[in-house]
Amino acid sequence: MRQRLLHGLLAAALGAAALLAPPAHAAPAGPSRAGGCDPLAPAECLLPFPNxxxxxxxxxxxxxxxxxxxxxxLPRPATGTAVDPAAWNRADxxxxxxxxxxxxxxxxxxxxxxxxxxxxxxxxxxxxxxxxxxxxxxxxxxxxxxxxxxxxxxxxxxxxxxxxxxxxxxxxxxxxxxxxxxxxxxxxxxxxxxxxxxxxxxxxxxxxxxxxxxxxxxxxxxxxxxxxxxxxxxxxxxxxxSTRGLTGDLFTIRDDAFRRLGDRSPDFTVTQVTDFTADQDPRIAREVTGRITVPGYLDEPGGPPGAVLNRDRNGTPRRLPHGTQLAAFRCEIPRAAFRTPSRPSLYGHGLLGSRDEVGAGNVKDMAAEHDFTFCATDWIGMAKDDIPVVLAALADPTLFPAVPERSEQGMLGALFLGRALIHAKGLTTDPAFRTAAGRPLVDIRHGLAYDGNSQGGILGGALVAASSDIRRAVLGVTGMNYGLLLNRSADFAPFQQVLDAAYPDKLRQQLVLQLFQMVWDRGETDAYANHLTDHHQVLMHIAYGDHQVANAAADVQARTIGARLLSPALAAGRSPDTVPYWGIRRIGPGQPPYRGSAMTVWDSGTPTPPVSNTPPTGPAYGHDPHEDPRNSPAARQQKATFLTTGRVINVCGTTPCTATPTS
Structure with missing residues (x-):
């Protein structure tokens, strides 16, 4: 369904773009003066970049x-409409x-x-x-x-x-x-x-x-x-x-929202409780849906797609007067919780998806095998309802700030859901989260964990950095940043058509992608990575040859956050690198379990990805291993041990970790 919606919206965007007559190579915008184009590079304005x-x-x-x-x-799209620089000019x-x-x-x-x-x-x-x-x-x-x-x-x-x-x-x-x-x-x-x-x-x-x-x-x-x-x-x-310049928007709304909340639990409403028989679902006993009430910091009531942060005259995000937003959630409670109270965890969904991904088979397996209750809310800003805005923003960068800024409101919704999940007067007080005898199904003494995949890993690092409740997090098939990822992702192909129509010149496209990144930073891991592991432990699970999230982007993230590599990571001769995983310290196979942030590479036998800024598409690149790590019982065992104890255990012995290709 998501693919049909995406292609329908894509066709509409391309139809509108086809009416435009883009110039071949417009002259550099503005004269060579301070405030105009840099005279060092007369061929194209904004070069060299950043500058x-x-x-x-x-x-x-x-x-x-x-x-x-x-x-x-700023490069104008094919419409000729000037790009409003306001969102960029807030940066230091x-x-x-x-x-x-x-x-x-x-x-x-x-x-x-x-x-x-x-x-x-x-x-x-x-x-x-x-x-x-x-x-x-x-x-x-x-x-x-x-x-x-x-x-x-x-x-x-x-x-x-x-x-x-x-x-x-x-x-x-x-x-x-x-x-x-x-x-x-x-x-x-x-x-x-x-x-x-x-x-x-x-x-x-x-x-x-x-x-x-x-x-x-x-x-x-x-x-x-x-x-x-x-x-x-x-x-x-x-x-x-600066750190404050990069993280200030999210941390400002977080601090204001939690100051208003004080020591209370966020308000919530349970809307539906569904109990399953063992025949209906041998892993999950109960599914709970509901809504969390969250202070609203977007500039339109209810914060619909396309909304941006409401700001005061100094550009600081401020709550919309009397503004609240409802964050819908879904929780999956395993059968094991009816024997021993489960551990609470947030789950982060994938690209332009929804909270319903918490009901995926691999998430249910993780919940059932290791007694976790997973709860999820939509990554608004990068959820299925935002697809039209994302497409429009690729054609008109003035609209792009809505993507990361609505994502920040979405992260606040996840933070409030997490607080409600572990608060003594939160979700566990509701009968939906208790046995018939009144015993809680979630043990809030364990603290809050986080597990996210794909987009849930890319955005999840920002969420984890902003959370005082999350202790440890698994970022599955992750990487950063989108400016690096998009050219290398098979997922970007339909969006690339919109970008091609708006910016047919490939040199300008590269500039536009990096301009996007400047504001996208505020809503993904890239801006938070330098300090992500100051107070949190992170385990990265990587699929070698991933078609959707490039391994190169994961390696940059591992170096930045100081994650150590579980080794041996790959079989001899598998990597084309002179020094595989250069700059990443190792955890040897004979070492005791490591306490700290780490990266494990899971190899499904997929061909080595291209070393150019192109995606691994076509028959030459074989099976996409993107979903293989999360579907591996050994990988889930490593995740569970890490989330519950903080120890990175070697579940692969003296050989590289492998995962069975999923169909």
């Missing part, structure tokens, strides 16, 4: 800077997971010797042709570089540089591209504007003098790190948003 040229000083922010996009510099820096984008005609990365995905360690070589420097600490930063494999015009092919672990919140970075080669091995000269800026001091009347002055500190920092201006093809700098 402090598009920020301004602001002593009120934690970074001392604020993003300052003018509407004229750029995304910690942002891909760096430049355009160097004729560039051959293999000839240049730039570090690919398969050799991330090479990015830190002393003579690496691409250098990322944390100027705050003087540390070189690991990355991989790739050409945009989706480009249709070689002259406008993007160079994509991905951080191998997220940039640090609030830090400043300098980027250097040097000794770049074309396909014949010839050195590509710097563009004239950069050559002038990187050269001798320009006279005061020169139009590039202001750009030279802005870039001078970054060039000085690079020289201090051994990167001379000689041989430079391009250099620029950028500031990463």
């Amino acid at each position: 402090d040229w598009y920020t301004r000083p602001d002593p009120r922010t934690d970074t001392g800077r604020r993003v300052a996009f003018d509407a004229s510099v 820096g750029f995304s910690p997971g942002s891909a760096l984008i430049a355009q160097v005609p004729g560039l051959d990365l293999a000839r240049t010797g730039a570090a690919p995905l398969t050799d991330i360690g090479g990015s830190l070589d002393r003579d690496a042709p691409i250098v990322l420097l944390d100027t705050t600490t003087g540390e070189r930063w690991p990355y991989w570089a790739e050409p945009d494999a989706n480009a249709t015009d070689p002259a406008r092919r993007a160079l994509l540089i991905h951080p191998a672990r997220n940039f640090r919140d609030g830090h400043h970075y300098a980027v250097a591209l040097r000794r770049l080669k074309d396909g014949s091995g010839r050195t590509i000269p710097a563009a004239a504007p950069f050559a002038a800026v990187a050269g001798k001091r320009l006279p005061a009347h020169d139009p590039l003098r202001a750009r030279q002055d802005r870039l001078r500190p970054a060039l000085t920092a690079l020289r201090g790190a051994g990167v001379s201006t000689r041989g430079l093809n391009l250099a620029w700098d950028f500031t990463v948003a």
